Amino acid sequence: MEKRQDIILVSAPNKAGERFIRGLQQIGQPVAGLANSIREQERLKELGVKTIAVVDTANENTWVIPDFPVGSVYLFESSLNLSCRYIRVCRSWTAKSIYVITGSGNPRLIYKVLGADYVVHTTTDKVSFLLESVLK
Secondary structure, three states, rough: OOOOOEEEEEEEHHHHHHHHHHHHHOOOOEEEEEEEHHHHHHHHHHHOOOOOOOOOOOOOOOOOOOOOOOEEEEOOOOOOOHHHHHHHHHHOOOOOEEEEEEEEOHHHHHHHHHOOOEEEEEEOOHHHHHHHHHHH
């Protein structure tokens, strides 16, 4: 049986996340979006993301493993609460690395305790340096 290629899962609620998705698309990396609202789904579709995992972060019963092989996860922070919930959801979906990309001063330890492997602090929306982690 042929092994399906892992798909990178991205929550992209901001310009940095959008740029990262475009970068993945440019290098031909399969990407899926992570959304918890119709608005986020529409934004991802506008970016050309065809595969979208939709979760109700308030209802753990909806945290069903997607029907695609989830690889690394990149969560671009929009709020501490949402990022924490996304980490909890995604950690149950993959053993691969989870990255949280933040521009805030939120404590990194919270994300690490919940299961994030890397917390990247950046104040710019130019995140092409993250593509290096994908190409490894």
